[in-house]
Amino acid sequence: MSLARRHRDRVLAAKTVASAPDGGAAVVPAAAPSSAAGAANASPENRAAAQIALRLTHDLRRLKEIKSIDLKIAAKREMLPHYRDWLVGLHKADAGVGSGIAAEVLPTCMVWMIDVGEYSDAIDLAEFMMRHRVEMPARYQRDTATVILEEIAEAALKAQAAGEEFPLCILDGVDHLTYGEDMHDQARAKLLKAIGVEQLRRAEESEAETSAPRLNAALDALREAQRLHDRIGVRDRIRRAEKLLKAVTPEPEETNEQGGNTSA
Structure with a gap:
């Protein structure tokens, strides 16, 4: 990924949080149909949030299809870099993320980081989540x-x-x-x-x-x-x-x- 693309992802993630108290929940879910006109009129930050939502949906589906624990870990190690700049942007915004796509991306990536041994980064995300009261998705059944x-x-x-x-x-x-x-x-x-x-x-x-x-x-x-x-x-x-x-x-x-x- 180019430096320009990485910078753009960070900026758009920060703008998503700054402009939407719900962290992008207003974005049309990736699985829902949307008109070409609606997509064209969407703001850059909302389009970026929609892309992250689509990627997360795809990655979670892919992980569900993998049976081997070792292969799941390898897949998570491959997936995480695609979210990293988005996470940096959210972290720099240092604001609550409500119940939008950011509230799914943050805890999911935190758990993936633990799984692949990136413990320090996982602790940083956990600190952010606890400070801003970002809850874990229901599938984790714990705070x-x-x-x-x-x-x-x-x-x-x-x-x-x-x-x-x-x-x-x-x-x-x-x-x-x-x-x-x-x-x-x-x-x-x-x-x-x-x-x-x-x-x-x-x-x-x-x-x-x-x-x-x-x-x-x-x-x-x-x-x-x-x-x-x-x-x-x-x-x-x-x-x-x-x-x-x-x-x-x-x-x-x-x-x-x-x-x-x-x-x-």
Whole structure:
């Protein structure tokens, strides 16, 4: 895509939000017939919104026809660049998007970004959505905070189960973004487990004298996960973290009655 086309998409997306409080809901749906005269008289931003609506309809239909999870992820990775400049324009407009096409594009692309591993971009979209109260489409059956937390937590736990590391900054970012949001305890426990497992793994790879802070952080997260959901499966890791912390924590020196060191 040319630089001029990318710039145009960003500008039109921003104008769509600025000119329509509903984020483009007034645009005729892609599947509905429209007259040539109506299409010719439509504003550039409304025509751009209609094109995005048509693309999203086509892409969702295509994904529904794909059975393999790996192939679905590959398809989403191929699809996302076509929405990226539109999303940049909406983000720069920094306004509510109501219930129009933008309210479909934003959450859908956020989930796709998680699926393909673009976690930082997904968190940016989630922050925008939460700030402007953009709701998830009904098909996701959860609110924005729960989706971003649970989907990234599950991605982290899957990677960790395979022996792979997961970016701790991403987990901490999700924890910060969703702090104080009302959601089921089981969902929050997943994120805390992922944080605790990652902190424990990093502590085990650290030098003994520098591992204590990570072990304490791991224990805080794992114990809170256990408190929120007693079947989250962290008991063994808590015991391991406690054992490692005891091994690297120096014993306090004994003192005599005058407060002096007994070895003096």
